[in-house]
Amino acid sequence: xxxxxxxxxTHTEVEDGSSLKGTLASVFFVGIFIVLTWVGVxxxxxxxF
Amino acid sequence: MLSQKVDRRDGKLAMAHFxxxxxxxxxxxxxxxxxxxxxxxxFELPAGIGYYQVLTVHGVVxxxxxxxxFIMGFQLAATSKTSGTLTSxxxxxxxxxxxxxxxxxxxxxxxxxxxxxTVLYTFYAPLQAHALYYIxxxxxxxxxxxxxxxxxxxxxxxxxxxxxxxxxLMTFMSLxxxxxxMVATIGVASTVLIQLLPWSxxxxxxxxxxxxxxxxxxxxxxxxxxxLLPAYMAWYVVIPKVIGAKVFSDSLARMxxxxxxxxxxPVGFHHQLLEPGIDPxxxxxxxxxxxxxxxxxxxxxxxxxxxxxxxxxxxxGSGLFGWFKKLPWGDARFTVPxxxxxxxxxxxxxxxxNASHQMNQVVHNTIWVTGHFHLTVATxxxxxxxxxxxxxxxxxTGRKLTxxxxxxxxxxxxxxxxxxxFMSGAMHAAGLLGxxxxxxxxxxxxxxxxxxxxxYQIAQAVGGSILFIAIILMLYIFINLAFxxxxxxxxxxxxxxxxxxxxxxxxxxxxxxxxxxxxxLVLFAYTVPFIDMIQNAPPGxxxxxxx
Amino acid sequence: xxxxxFEKVWLIFGVAALLVFLTVLGVSAFYLGNQPPSCLxxxxxxxxxxxxxxxxxxLKKVEGKDWDYELVFVAQAFAYTPGEVEVxxxxxxxxxxxxxxxxxxxxxxxxxxxxxxxPGYISEHVTVFDKPGEYLILCNEYCGTGHHMMTSKIKVVx
Numbered sequence: 001x002x003x004x005x006x007x008x009x010t011h012t013e014v015e016d017g018s019s020l021k022g023t024l025a026s027v028f029f030v031g032i033f034i035v036l037t038w039v040g041v042x043x044x045x046x047x048x049f
Numbered sequence: 050m051l052s053q054k055v056d057r058r059d060g061k062l063a064m065a066h067f068x069x070x071x072x073x074x075x076x077x078x079x080x081x082x083x084x085x086x087x088x089x090x091x092f093e094l095p096a097g098i099g100y101y102q103v104l105t106v107h108g109v110v111x112x113x114x115x116x117x118x119f120i121m122g123f124q125l126a127a128t129s130k131t132s133g134t135l136t137s138x139x140x141x142x143x144x145x146x147x148x149x150x151x152x153x154x155x156x157x158x159x160x161x162x163x164x165x166x167t168v169l170y171t172f173y174a175p176l177q178a179h180a181l182y183y184i185x186x187x188x189x190x191x192x193x194x195x196x197x198x199x200x201x202x203x204x205x206x207x208x209x210x211x212x213x214x215x216x217x218l219m220t221f222m223s224l225x226x227x228x229x230x231m232v233a234t235i236g237v238a239s240t241v242l243i244q245l246l247p248w249s250x251x252x253x254x255x256x257x258x259x260x261x262x263x264x265x266x267x268x269x270x271x272x273x274x275x276x277l278l279p280a281y282m283a284w285y286v287v288i289p290k291v292i293g294a295k296v297f298s299d300s301l302a303r304m305x306x307x308x309x310x311x312x313x314x315p316v317g318f319h320h321q322l323l324e325p326g327i328d329p330x331x332x333x334x335x336x337x338x339x340x341x342x343x344x345x346x347x348x349x350x351x352x353x354x355x356x357x358x359x360x361x362x363x364x365x366g367s368g369l370f371g372w373f374k375k376l377p378w379g380d381a382r383f384t385v386p387x388x389x390x391x392x393x394x395x396x397x398x399x400x401x402x403n404a405s406h407q408m409n410q411v412v413h414n415t416i417w418v419t420g421h422f423h424l425t426v427a428t429x430x431x432x433x434x435x436x437x438x439x440x441x442x443x444x445x446t447g448r449k450l451t452x453x454x455x456x457x458x459x460x461x462x463x464x465x466x467x468x469x470x471f472m473s474g475a476m477h478a479a480g481l482l483g484x485x486x487x488x489x490x491x492x493x494x495x496x497x498x499x500x501x502x503x504x505y506q507i508a509q510a511v512g513g514s515i516l517f518i519a520i521i522l523m524l525y526i527f528i529n530l531a532f533x534x535x536x537x538x539x540x541x542x543x544x545x546x547x548x549x550x551x552x553x554x555x556x557x558x559x560x561x562x563x564x565x566x567x568x569x570l571v572l573f574a575y576t577v578p579f580i581d582m583i584q585n586a587p588p589g590x591x592x593x594x595x596x
Numbered sequence: 597x598x599x600x601x602f603e604k605v606w607l608i609f610g611v612a613a614l615l616v617f618l619t620v621l622g623v624s625a626f627y628l629g630n631q632p633p634s635c636l637x638x639x640x641x642x643x644x645x646x647x648x649x650x651x652x653x654x655l656k657k658v659e660g661k662d663w664d665y666e667l668v669f670v671a672q673a674f675a676y677t678p679g680e681v682e683v684x685x686x687x688x689x690x691x692x693x694x695x696x697x698x699x700x701x702x703x704x705x706x707x708x709x710x711x712x713x714x715p716g717y718i719s720e721h722v723t724v725f726d727k728p729g730e731y732l733i734l735c736n737e738y739c740g741t742g743h744h745m746m747t748s749k750i751k752v753v754x
Binding site: 407 | 597598599600602603606607610611614617618621622624625626630631632633634635636637638639640641642673674697698699701703705706708709710711712714715716717718719720730731732734735736737738739740741742743744745747749
């Protein structure tokens with residue numbers, strides 16, 4: 001029991017220090033921006049003759 | 050070696066490049082201001098100066114001169130810093146390169162000022178400029194090859210002295226960009242030397258327009274990556290050190306540069322998507338290759354965010370975005386290039402649209418494209434170069450970046466961001482409505498559609514004027530750092546790698562392999578359509594001087 | 597070479613998005629025929645006025661083709677012939693253009709009709725004029741001092 005608790009504690013600390021979840025969120029923001037831009041102009045293309 | 054300063058003699062060589070680059074910024078910036086004012090419809094050029102002459106100055110002086118001189122100076126300094134002082138032979142070659150480029154620039158500039166070369170920086174035949182204009186531009190290219198030769202020689206020397214070791218990251222990156230530049234400039238050198246020069250001298254009567262354009266764009270797209278890669282070099286290697294973090298991954302940085310070498314060149318058709326004489330299947334093939342060159346930029350985006358997040362968390366930033374606040378926003382060496390990175394997000398998104406085959410019909414040669422490359426080269430790249438100047442110029446001149454100049458740098462970057470938001474934003478919007486690029490003010494016979502574009506042109510003039518103020522500020526900063534800042538030591542920041550244990554794989558240094566694949570990809574993408582273009586060539590075009 | 601798990605996730609997303617874009621473009625281009633203008637026909641730029649169909653610029657009804665009309669334009673510094681033309685609403689039209697001198701652009705503002713016109717080559721684009729109105733034609737490739745004065749007009753009428 002004691003061992004598990006200790007492990008848990010170390011685990012959270014390590015994850016907080018080296019986590020890249022903010023990076024993942026940021027690049028996905030970039031990715032969604034790219035997709036929306038592209039889809040927007042594609043619909044403009046479809047709408048025009 | 051890393052703690053060493055760049056040798057003063059190498060510093061002088063780099064600084065010589067920077068003087069020309071910043072003179073170019075002054076002239077080209079003024080030309081840009083005149084253009085946005087003319088296009089607002091509220092201002093006319095005095096003394097019979099033509100709009101397109103000013104536009105030619107703007108494109109040549111900023112697109113070719115500022116960029117090439119700054120990049121060569123930066124890469125020479127970076128190579129000297131990370132691989133050791135240049136030998137006197139290498140430095141002499143560098144100086145010959147510098148003077149060749151400078152003489153070429155002076156020749157081309159003279160012809161533009163005499164109104165003998167109002168053909169813009171793309172000089173599409175059959176508009177025919179004076180032969181000295183073509184010779185001048187050729188000398189700029191040849192000079193850049195000599196600068197590049199000095200970098201290649203230093204690299205070779207380092208590898209011989211350190212067998213089995215991967216080269217220093219900044220030297221590696223400078224080398225990749227130099228090699229890409231050399232392979233790419235063969236195209237423009239060919240069309241100028243084989244086609245345009247004999248034609249402008251009257252030795253041959255006509256020119257093959259399709260071939261000339263294809264050779265130009267074989268060069269024209271890698272040109273934009275030649276601008277971008279030194280900025281990426283600063284983002285990957287310099288920025289981490291500036292903020293006090295580590296380089297996220299040495300190997301992935303090298304891999305992205307190798308991908309740029311491979312995929313920057315066989316993609317020129319995406320500038321020729323709407324032109325006759327090229328089979329659409331070959332266009333689409335190069336569209337696919339263009340999309341591949343997006344991937345190393347996606348990798349770069351991840352690396353940069355990861356560097357920032359790791360650093361911010363080590364400073365106690367928590368939660369999803371807490372690290373963001375921990376970044377050193379008061380440091381112009383970081384913040385100004387950071388504005389450039391942000392600009393690259395819409396710039397990249399717009400670039401994917403431009404390259405999207407038939408979708409190019411919506412935006413081709415509209416002012417959307419001008420808005421696009423004012424985000425890529427004129428924000429992402431140029432603000433990074435400014436951010437590099439803040440430390441590199443005082444480092445080379447033995448001076449210090451003072452608090453006051455740092456603050457001015459922050460103001461300069463913010464003004465740029467505001468001005469460019471107005472100008473580029475309005476250009477993108479007007480472009481989607483159909484407003485053309487490279488055109489003086491016109492109401493197009495009172496057409497209703499053209500009237501709608503005018504408010505956007507006024508917004509561009511407002512943005513352009515703000516940008517001009519930012520340029521003046523930057524020139525002041527440069528002059529201060531070069532001549533007047535207090536004497537002292539300014540650091541040349543070179544980031545160290547996060548995982549020291551992980552050595553970069555030696556395969557990245559195998560140039561026979563990478564150059565071999567580069568050539569194969571070029572042959573694959575170009576051979577068949579190029580032969581087709583020559584075999585099915587129409588009668589040649591005579592030269593015209595319509596300005 | 598080590599790559600972070602999140603970076604792999606990001607690259608898979610990015611590459612997948614690029615593949616979707618390419619697939620949409622590819623199907624539209626090769627299956628539905630929406631290719632960018634890429635006509636492979638050539639012409640002697642000095643004999644444009646005497647070469648069909650450029651000897652008679654303007655709108656012409658045609659029979660037995662995939663399109664109902666052909667709309668022929670000749671570009672030269674700094675004008676298009678014809679300077680104005682009417683097209684019936686809903687007509688399927690092949691727009692055909694060439695130049696007698698330097699490179700010009702041929703853009704019908706606010707539409708997908710946008711092509712380079714180069715000496716020695718013929719440029720074509722087929723489309724259905726399905727929205728009424730007045731459309732400005734302009735030159736969007738620099739061709740000399742009068743570049744920004746180079747215009748024409750298409751009226752799509754019922």
